[in-house]
Amino acid sequence: MIEHSHLRIIAALQQNGTLTEAANTLCLSQSALSHQIRSLEKKLGVGLWEREGRYLRLTHAGQLFHQVAQQVLPVLAQAEQSLKAYGEGRQGILRIGVECYPCYEWLTGVTGEFMRQMPEVDIDIVSKFQFSGLEGLLNHHIDILVTPDLIKQQGSYYEVLADYELVLVLAADHPLAVLQQISPAQLAAETLLTFPVPLQRLDIFNHFLSPVHLKPAGHKVVESLELMLQMTELGRGVCVLPRWLAEGRCKGGTLTVVRLGEKGMQRKLYIAMRESDKEIAYIRRFIAVGRERADLSFQAVTEVD
Amino acid sequence: MIEHSHLRIIAALQQNGTLTEAANTLCLSQSALSHQIRSLEKKLGVGLWEREGRYLRLTHAGQLFHQVAQQVLPVLAQAEQSLKAYGEGRQGILRIGVECYPCYEWLTGVTGEFMRQMPEVDIDIVSKFQFSGLEGLLNHHIDILVTPDLIKQQGSYYEVLADYELVLVLAADHPLAVLQQISPAQLAAETLLTFPVPLQRLDIFNHFLSPVHLKPAGHKVVESLELMLQMTELGRGVCVLPRWLAEGRCKGGTLTVVRLGEKGMQRKLYIAMRESDKEIAYIRRFIAVGRERADLSFQAVTEVD
């Protein structure tokens, strides 16, 4: 069996001229090296070196072995270094799951800054799951999940990423646009534009309409944020978005934002991870960057408000 | 330090589901394997497996390690196999030195058959030497030398490859073409066509003309066999070649072959190798194939004669 030490031995012998020197660079005694090369040749059943007086020359077999060493040694060295980096939490692949479209919008701002801070960590964004994001997390398909839903489950661990407010977005010339706030009954008369997600999984349905047993008059699914805003602008419906996201897109004045209910709909954005991963350095960093960006952009728009 | 055994361990653990099974395929006790993976993780300072109940799952670091194993293991396995083949003399690189043009002609017939018989042995033909072919042999630039000159020297070993006769080749309408044999004096009146080799290294000079203190009237150097025969045909000179080579090219009838001296010039073709290499299987095979081809072709033409 070819061992790592054998590869290092043949490489060292080629680099240093003599056995004694090679032994020094390998931190071995001359004797140990002599024993080693002898036993290696015996094991392989082929001469690797030809003794020429006091010097050694590679045989053809030895040359082949040396080539293999040149090929394999750097791979192992690289691997060892990467693993050490992993051990220190510096390097890795962070697979991020997103379950909601606004989360996705928010992510784009975070990943850039994160990658700038931790260039050794690769990022992979996953938005399709067999069943749910939580299941993907516990099955190791993703490492963290950005979600507005807190579902405690064995092995999972949640942290709050940011608070935000869900608001109703309307065309500026919409009859309801003049109001300060809107009631469930008023919303129920409208056509709701949503991303392609079942109504039962929408906060606006679960926490605003459903408690008073109402359903929107209409429901249209749109694929993109741009399309959603455009249709809202044209009075084809209304939509519900985080305030920071909505106000960032209302610059033109053709859209207006209205509070949902008396106190507004306060929501939280969570980040979920496996219990066992919660101390990993690059995950901690991701959360820190994420919070910072959230505070920055969420605050910035509400200030303007 | 990543050892070969570690690579095999992570590969086996991935292939077999459980630690116990993996231990079996590795011919280890379950205990040994358990100890090993523990100490490996400790050494690397990073978890490679995540214990999930009674099963193991690779961490990110483990996945990286596994990829490295998949990359390196086949290389080492292949190397081991090649080295075994070297040990059994099945595989190698045979660097053949040729010092004479006719040797070169003869080689082309041999290498093809040899490569057919030993497809795992590479052949390299070397015809330029710093000093001499023998020096190239002892300096390990070549492994065998095909030569008509036997020069005993420490560490070198010769075997006879074939006997052959040097003959004079003339244009069919040359005045000397009617003779059965030719004397040194008769040859000395001619212009000799030779390959670009010093006269002092030519058999015809050393063993035919020189002993009676004669030199050819003229000496022209030509680069190729074809050119040499063409010039002979046109009466621009005469040349000396092995009988098997000459008669193979005299089919047209425009060239004639004449014996040199009363008994003809009998020569031997030798194959030289390093003393230490004389038992190597593919060298033995090369000699066998070389002799066989020599007997075949040398005989064939003399039969026709």
Add this chain to the structure above:
DNA sequence: GCTTAACAATGAGAAATTCTCATAAATGAA
């Protein structure tokens, strides 16, 4: 040719490692 300094090989025992055995702990299914 003899001497000498540098290098390589060898043998024996020490040190480190790797393995097995015996046994305990943990897990998942019935």
Add this chain to the structure above:
DNA sequence: TTCATTTATGAGAATTTCTCATTGTTAAGC
């Protein structure tokens, strides 16, 4: 819960690898 299966652990045996001390070689200088 029990039970079969799998993993973990500790201790000592077996093996491997290393060092020390010594001897054998080699090339170069006188």
